[in-house]
Amino acid sequence: MLIGFSEAEQFLRSCKDAVIITHRNPDGDCIGAGLGLHDILSEIGVRSRVVCHDSFGARYAFLTEGYTEEDFEPQTVIAVDIADTQLMGSYEEIYGKRVQLCIDHHESNKGYAERTLLNAKATAACEVIYQLAKHMGVEITTHCAMCLYTGIATDSGCFKYSCTTPEAHEIAAEMMRSYDIDFARINRAMFDIKSRGRIRLEAELSSMMEEYLDGRLVIVAVTQDMMKSMGVSIDELEGFAPITIQLETAEVGILLREREDGVFKCSFRSANDVNVSKICQTLGGGGHAKAAGCTASGDLDSIKTYLTDAVRKALEE
Numbered sequence: 001m002l003i004g005f006s007e008a009e010q011f012l013r014s015c016k017d018a019v020i021i022t023h024r025n026p027d028g029d030c031i032g033a034g035l036g037l038h039d040i041l042s043e044i045g046v047r048s049r050v051v052c053h054d055s056f057g058a059r060y061a062f063l064t065e066g067y068t069e070e071d072f073e074p075q076t077v078i079a080v081d082i083a084d085t086q087l088m089g090s091y092e093e094i095y096g097k098r099v100q101l102c103i104d105h106h107e108s109n110k111g112y113a114e115r116t117l118l119n120a121k122a123t124a125a126c127e128v129i130y131q132l133a134k135h136m137g138v139e140i141t142t143h144c145a146m147c148l149y150t151g152i153a154t155d156s157g158c159f160k161y162s163c164t165t166p167e168a169h170e171i172a173a174e175m176m177r178s179y180d181i182d183f184a185r186i187n188r189a190m191f192d193i194k195s196r197g198r199i200r201l202e203a204e205l206s207s208m209m210e211e212y213l214d215g216r217l218v219i220v221a222v223t224q225d226m227m228k229s230m231g232v233s234i235d236e237l238e239g240f241a242p243i244t245i246q247l248e249t250a251e252v253g254i255l256l257r258e259r260e261d262g263v264f265k266c267s268f269r270s271a272n273d274v275n276v277s278k279i280c281q282t283l284g285g286g287g288h289a290k291a292a293g294c295t296a297s298g299d300l301d302s303i304k305t306y307l308t309d310a311v312r313k314a315l316e317e
């Protein structure tokens, strides 16, 4: 059931001992939304714990520092930035069927939660968390401001993707104006810093781009073996997908990353008008018009053929 801010507030004010689930392969938005909501809940006297299938990683230390995980048996289950319970990883089995509140901004949200606070126009889940905090009249702490800024900067690609709304700029401006947050450092941590392995990998992968459909589709595939030989982990490849649409003829780009279980995570990007969320929905995934994803299993060559067929259909529409 879709709900509004008042119902979400009512629910949060009457809940206790909440677990906040973030999606696997976490990014700045789900981490920011999870930890930001944790701050808001602390202020209204509700204990919460933020969980994720994967660890948050050193890149997010500026957000996780000072966060201590409390031990309690959860009475309340909340999901943030999660369109589909599959994205919960190992937490799907434990909590997937009993999510009481989902706070999200994905148009493709499956409606798996008892209550869904959805703003499909929002740039980031953090934008929805901000609106909720404002609605509730809860004071936003400096840490919470850092979380919200990080999420909005992440999902807007540092305010340059077409999903960037005026509201995203306004919220970021308010965070800059009202709090002492080092936004330059946040953006450097989110967008500029790369491991040595990542820099080497980028150089290698740039030369390995495969063009399909007369260069309108670019695929870059990274296997577990390649990650091992380059000394990088799958989460260090987060944020790498946009390179697939750097080629001037590219309409759609797909970054394939092999998970440890052999399943490929497919991250789609659209350079112009192709709605990649629609393509991914036909392949069992989802996301946004310009950035979406799905998973695929099987051997790499057949996956490439299957993805190329799906993109060809979309281009012909």
Ligand SMILES: [Mn+2]
Binding pocket: 029, 030, 081, 105, 123, 124, 125, 155
């Ligand atoms: Mn998001």
